[in-house]
Amino acid sequence: MAVIHVTNRAGKTHTIPGKVGNTVMEILRDANMDVEAICGGSCSCATCHVFVDDAWLAMVPARGADELELVEQTGSYKEGSSHLSCQIKFTEALDGLTLTVAPSD
Numbered sequence: 001m002a003v004i005h006v007t008n009r010a011g012k013t014h015t016i017p018g019k020v021g022n023t024v025m026e027i028l029r030d031a032n033m034d035v036e037a038i039c040g041g042s043c044s045c046a047t048c049h050v051f052v053d054d055a056w057l058a059m060v061p062a063r064g065a066d067e068l069e070l071v072e073q074t075g076s077y078k079e080g081s082s083h084l085s086c087q088i089k090f091t092e093a094l095d096g097l098t099l100t101v102a103p104s105d
């Protein structure tokens with residue numbers, strides 16, 4: 001089973017199973033990792049904001065224009081590592097993906 005290593009807002013790191021084909025947002029939300037995802041994954045709320053670990057940045061899809069515009073408006077935006085987890089489809093190639101849930105705005 002492919003996994004994701006996620007540090008939640010309390011700073012605690014968990015290793016959770018990731019279902020291939022789901023989005024990273026769905027995996028984090030279903031595991032109660034502090035991802036509200038209030039828009040349900042339609043790239044319009046930014047409550048699924050995560051910081052992707054530097055070692056994984058080349059493996060995740062490039063941010064789309066809408067995604068970048070939205071995530072740049074968050075108070076905790078980090079150039080490079082900020083991604084919306086609803087825009088990352090989980091694949092076997094992402095087994096071991098390491099990320100941190102961004103603070104809520």
Ligand code: FES
Pocket residue numbers: 025037038039040041042043044045046047048049084085086087
């Ligand atoms: S769930 Fe709303 S932008 Fe990702």
